[in-house]
Amino acid sequence: MLKILFIGDIEGRPGRKAVKACLPSLIESEELDLVVANGENAAGGFGITLDIAKELLACGIDVITMGNHTWDNRDIYNVLEHEPRVIRPANYPKGTPGQGYYLAETDKGVLVGVVNMLGQVFLEPLRCPFETADEIVTNLRRKTDLVLLDMHAEATSEKIALGWYLDGRVSAVLGTHTHVTTADERILPQGTGYITDVGMTGPINSVLGINSELVITKFKTKRPVRFEVAEGPVAFNAVLLEVDEFGRTTQIKRIRQDLEN
Amino acid sequence: MLKILFIGDIEGRPGRKAVKACLPSLIESEELDLVVANGENAAGGFGITLDIAKELLACGIDVITMGNHTWDNRDIYNVLEHEPRVIRPANYPKGTPGQGYYLAETDKGVLVGVVNMLGQVFLEPLRCPFETADEIVTNLRRKTDLVLLDMHAEATSEKIALGWYLDGRVSAVLGTHTHVTTADERILPQGTGYITDVGMTGPINSVLGINSELVITKFKTKRPVRFEVAEGPVAFNAVLLEVDEFGRTTQIKRIRQDLEN
Amino acid sequence: MLKILFIGDIEGRPGRKAVKACLPSLIESEELDLVVANGENAAGGFGITLDIAKELLACGIDVITMGNHTWDNRDIYNVLEHEPRVIRPANYPKGTPGQGYYLAETDKGVLVGVVNMLGQVFLEPLRCPFETADEIVTNLRRKTDLVLLDMHAEATSEKIALGWYLDGRVSAVLGTHTHVTTADERILPQGTGYITDVGMTGPINSVLGINSELVITKFKTKRPVRFEVAEGPVAFNAVLLEVDEFGRTTQIKRIRQDLEN
């Protein structure tokens, strides 16, 4: 049995601070075998840099997934070239720098495939997530029965549909992107752990991690506003999975820890 | 102190059955003063009819809100003409049939304003929800300090921003439309109860209430598919609010009850 | 040298009447070798039926292309099964009924490939039109140097970009879907004929073929309105191409004929 932690979108410096504050003790207390985190907002809310990726990996994160903000910071090209543990959505066109999955090995020597996918609804017209998942999951299952998929998407319908579609073929489909934790964590009938959104690791008094006043101004004026990461207390949001030797999730639990900043 | 229950999008016949099974006993056990429900999917997933509205009101629901599916069933024109307790999003253009708010009176004689709003992001370009809320809330507050707003929207950012915007001016901003309950219920600093989505009252093994196979087929083929409400067990999803005499929420709690069908 | 006529979106009965009235004499006077027409709106504005396809082919049309309205009329499955001269966008997923191209043979025995493509911008997230065109054009060019592509798309940027992308590889990229003829017909440097939109063959006093009052009502009320094809005078809109033996367009000319209805 493996214990895996999946951390939702890490938002800027406050999010990274929360990871540093919460993760080491969780790794120890929960005896975690693997930690995956979505890092698309790690650099000031927009993308990631190589330095920040190293900072997060040094905290105990094993694999970092991305999303629609993958290319916001141009250092991503550097990241994808030098750090295979950072993956970008797998359904970008062939020839896209970097990889859409990573095959991690735990300390106990167990292989775990981690896949990153971007939804098509309200986002980019990348390759079909269903078709792309078919291909990648089939390939990874030749090497391991343990596969996690980060479905980074806006529409709840697309995330849930992919969960049902992959039920029994992957260990878990974990949603990210909306930055709001959903209360629908469950184990689907064939053993796939599922949650529509893990939620953000970032400032609590904010709009998706951004200063609320700025977002309200944008909605009211319909004009561009320069966004800034909010201040104040921070929530660490993650999901804890227990996965058996056949790759079936036997337990899925939301974890939230709040910190004063 | 008032106890108010808000039920999330009631999906078709299974959703209505769940309301009938759960609501009467909740009204009694919780001593509810007011029940509001989103009914945009009550008629086979698409809109509402006058008969169905009456059926739901007879269960103990006091006010029914709608959303982007308001006009799916043409009987809505009949409903809005004859049943003021059914409201449609307030930000439709002036001259739209029906009303965007309803002033309910509890058995104890307390007035509670209920407002329905539709988000602009990824939905219809109706009037600005922020501007429309300013107007309606100001008007309702002349009559009562207790105002609930159903923010029916896709984007988490728009819902959360409206929550912060109205904090201290309404008793609660309750999100609907994504059909997935979020775990972010809270009381904002000025006393406004908030949740990004109350979640659907409908079939558990489904995609937003619809048969999963049909939705997957649509996503994979990109062709039109006739949707049907799913079968099997059903969840009743609601939020229970306690609101004080000044209109401030003092407690907000998610309620979920599962039923075999 | 081949003379090819491409007719823009044929809108309902008025559009079909215009084809019957204008096409036979054009075939004769211009000594046309091939006629292609977009038929996605041929059946009352929404899709096509087998009877209507036969009716149009009987007028002298050799190949019928479709678009985002392909699946509006369920008889399309019948059409695609029995009439290979009707093609649907080539970038639908593998396994989609019908074909995305057709290899026509003129009376003089010249092969002409006709490809149908749907834009991704503001439409469906089908396969990338650029990537799909690469594949299909490469295949067709093994059989003939004459290839026409109907780029059915909303965004002018996507249509023009595909024109430049295929310049020298196809005989012409002809845009459809916006129902408004553009005045930018030209021959690109490597010999590809190009126009952003051929324009609709349908009622002149209308909004894209639909009764104007109905469309205005929809825009003003933001509520569903049942659309009906407009009445009154009709325009026949087409583009006349001259293509040399190497598949290069040597002339491109807009043709418009107005008819009282």
Added chain:
Amino acid sequence: MLKILFIGDIEGRPGRKAVKACLPSLIESEELDLVVANGENAAGGFGITLDIAKELLACGIDVITMGNHTWDNRDIYNVLEHEPRVIRPANYPKGTPGQGYYLAETDKGVLVGVVNMLGQVFLEPLRCPFETADEIVTNLRRKTDLVLLDMHAEATSEKIALGWYLDGRVSAVLGTHTHVTTADERILPQGTGYITDVGMTGPINSVLGINSELVITKFKTKRPVRFEVAEGPVAFNAVLLEVDEFGRTTQIKRIRQDLEN
């Protein structure tokens, strides 16, 4: 009788050069009474600056309209504060800097109202263009019978519908934004001149004024690409209107002049 020239989206330096090269002689030869131009792309393709606005006004342009790129260059706040002849879309929320219309006076002392409007379809959820036009046109008609409206919009349906809606109430509805001239210029039954798009004044060998390779790369890779205005020959695209004393358009003619760069 008044002669009015309306110039389509001026794209960067090449577009401004074309204005300087073509406009002065047109003003003289055609004895123009008024010149209006869309300037949303005048500053390197993205917005406008006060210097560039002055440069264009010095060429003989009387009124500059904007569009969805209004706020791209932050100098726009400066422009709108100091130069009332530059207007932004009228359907931005109340309180937006600048004005949505300008009342120009010709040398002969005739007042001409110029209105700028942004479409809602595929763009921003601003105020309804139909409702906003009702208000502004009614106000302007108290002062003059001559009113021009720049409908800056993506969807042909929205532009055409607004044309029909305002027929007889304004002198002309002139479309901008798609950067491709349409061939549907006409005078509607009640005397309103109409064209779906005037087309861009900018580089001919480009995608909407931008270097084609860059745009193709963006469409193929689905990743951000830094856009640059294209080089090479330039087209000056405009529409020439003759408007009678009652504000009715009696003639509408497309004008295109090509220049080597």
